[in-house]
Amino acid sequence: MTAIRTFVGGRFIDPEPGHSFDKTNPATGQIFATVHEADADVVDQAVAAARAAAAGWGRTPVRERAAVLRRAADGIEARFDEFVAAEVADTGKPVVLARELDVARASANFRTYADVVSAAGQESFLTDLPGGKQALNYAVRKPLGVVAVIVPWDLPLLLLTWKVSAALACGNTVVVKPSEFTPSTATLLAEVLADAGLPAGAYNVVHGFGATGAALAGHRGIDGVTFTGSTATGTRVMQTVAPRVRPVSFELGGKNAAVVFDDVDLDEAVTGLSRAIFTNTGQVCLCTERVYVQRPIFEDIAAGLVERAKALKLGNPTDESTTTGPLISQQHRDKVRSYLALAEQEGAKVLTGGGVPELGADLDGGSWIEPTLWTGLSNSDRTLREEIFGPVAALIPFDSEEQAIDLANDTDYGLAASVWTNDLRRGHRVAQAMNVGMSWVNTWFLRDLRSPFGGMGMSGIGREGGMSAMEFYTEPTNICVAL
Numbered sequence: 001m002t003a004i005r006t007f008v009g010g011r012f013i014d015p016e017p018g019h020s021f022d023k024t025n026p027a028t029g030q031i032f033a034t035v036h037e038a039d040a041d042v043v044d045q046a047v048a049a050a051r052a053a054a055a056g057w058g059r060t061p062v063r064e065r066a067a068v069l070r071r072a073a074d075g076i077e078a079r080f081d082e083f084v085a086a087e088v089a090d091t092g093k094p095v096v097l098a099r100e101l102d103v104a105r106a107s108a109n110f111r112t113y114a115d116v117v118s119a120a121g122q123e124s125f126l127t128d129l130p131g132g133k134q135a136l137n138y139a140v141r142k143p144l145g146v147v148a149v150i151v152p153w154d155l156p157l158l159l160l161t162w163k164v165s166a167a168l169a170c171g172n173t174v175v176v177k178p179s180e181f182t183p184s185t186a187t188l189l190a191e192v193l194a195d196a197g198l199p200a201g202a203y204n205v206v207h208g209f210g211a212t213g214a215a216l217a218g219h220r221g222i223d224g225v226t227f228t229g230s231t232a233t234g235t236r237v238m239q240t241v242a243p244r245v246r247p248v249s250f251e252l253g254g255k256n257a258a259v260v261f262d263d264v265d266l267d268e269a270v271t272g273l274s275r276a277i278f279t280n281t282g283q284v285c286l287c288t289e290r291v292y293v294q295r296p297i298f299e300d301i302a303a304g305l306v307e308r309a310k311a312l313k314l315g316n317p318t319d320e321s322t323t324t325g326p327l328i329s330q331q332h333r334d335k336v337r338s339y340l341a342l343a344e345q346e347g348a349k350v351l352t353g354g355g356v357p358e359l360g361a362d363l364d365g366g367s368w369i370e371p372t373l374w375t376g377l378s379n380s381d382r383t384l385r386e387e388i389f390g391p392v393a394a395l396i397p398f399d400s401e402e403q404a405i406d407l408a409n410d411t412d413y414g415l416a417a418s419v420w421t422n423d424l425r426r427g428h429r430v431a432q433a434m435n436v437g438m439s440w441v442n443t444w445f446l447r448d449l450r451s452p453f454g455g456m457g458m459s460g461i462g463r464e465g466g467m468s469a470m471e472f473y474t475e476p477t478n479i480c481v482a483l
């Protein structure tokens, strides 16, 4: 049985008796590790260690910080297979996906922020004063200090490194709280960062459930909180942070739409849409759960997506040919199944899926679910208004561009959208009309890490990515010099 320990001040610490929990493989239901649960005292030690390291790391020249980040990227690449195996065991995601998406993106995050921080400048103004004199205004960026990083389980290493690399690049130290479902890669990263020359205390890991996250977010030694997770938890974190008025960056849930026009290349659109619906068993905040299709091609798109759903290969995540893993937990499967039942109560016609697959004795203890597509629902149904976070989507017909925009924007969320069309002008026009943080045309989840990422409405507050991240993770001080 592997022990996954908390990392504080540059060393792993052993759990107190009774302060640990089991980690289960979601594909098999088997327990394979014991995880150290950090209580408020351990969180306190982690924040103190981060505070002690903050001044030194914050004053480290940008060139040296960038070099540490680049060595961290090298370190992830050197231990690539270990990271992949850890991510697959924690999440049950297919090994091919962990390789191509999660772990590849982790090293890319470190390289990107090494580049961004090295190139970042600041604006300055020459101010004309009465009498012909001038003043020079310029700003300097200072790190926030100690940043709490709280992340979910869907893309554990990808999302963790997205925040940690930017925070460290800006000279902050961090205390990270990975999801209780995915503790492994954050722990491996501690070793890689230490080997890369990051000073002890600059990266600390506290494992645990919501209580550990709440102790961290509400700690008086925290200077900012970056949180990715559900909207419900985000509101709780906001309340926890509010009394101390600390900056927050929130990347929350979504109920993302795709809009498919009848001029589209059918095969290309079906390929792109099936990725958008089923990648990571629908457990990516950016996944599409609402597909609006122009009426003349509705039946063709539906038939194409059903064919793709049926071709997905659910199975052992370590098999190279597996395309689709389980959901993260039995608890999450119960939630997704409750929506499968709700959709039928709301009058959905099930085109494919709708239940739990039988995959044989080895996998029967896992939290598997069938990829599912529905028609017959409308925007007033709860199935179309609430985030389900599984391999499911509803297909809804529309007639005009205006109607499609209204339908797509009729949601409390505002994370992402995709538009599928061969009409160049329409693509730009409709993408811009989407009330979301990210709008794709004829693609999905294609990211340039220098561009802003985040959501509107209940999908979040603020943007990270490129210079947007520099803005969140630093405080500018304006300096005005009379010349």
Ligand code: NAD
Pocket (backbone or CB within 6 Å): 150, 151, 152, 153, 154, 155, 159, 177, 178, 179, 180, 208, 209, 210, 211, 212, 213, 214, 215, 217, 228, 229, 230, 231, 232, 233, 234, 236, 237, 250, 251, 252, 253, 254, 284, 285, 387, 389, 415, 455, 459, 460
């Ligand atoms: P979650 O909100 O349940 O948990 C997220 C993290 O918060 C976990 O580490 C958890 O332990 C911690 N937590 C729980 N209660 C807390 C509290 N009271 N105070 C502080 N921390 C607390 O989310 P999840 O189920 O792990 O992840 C799925 C959700 O994340 C989905 O809603 C998905 O859309 C969202 N998500 C958003 C993005 C984005 O970029 N917008 C990316 C990935 C996932």
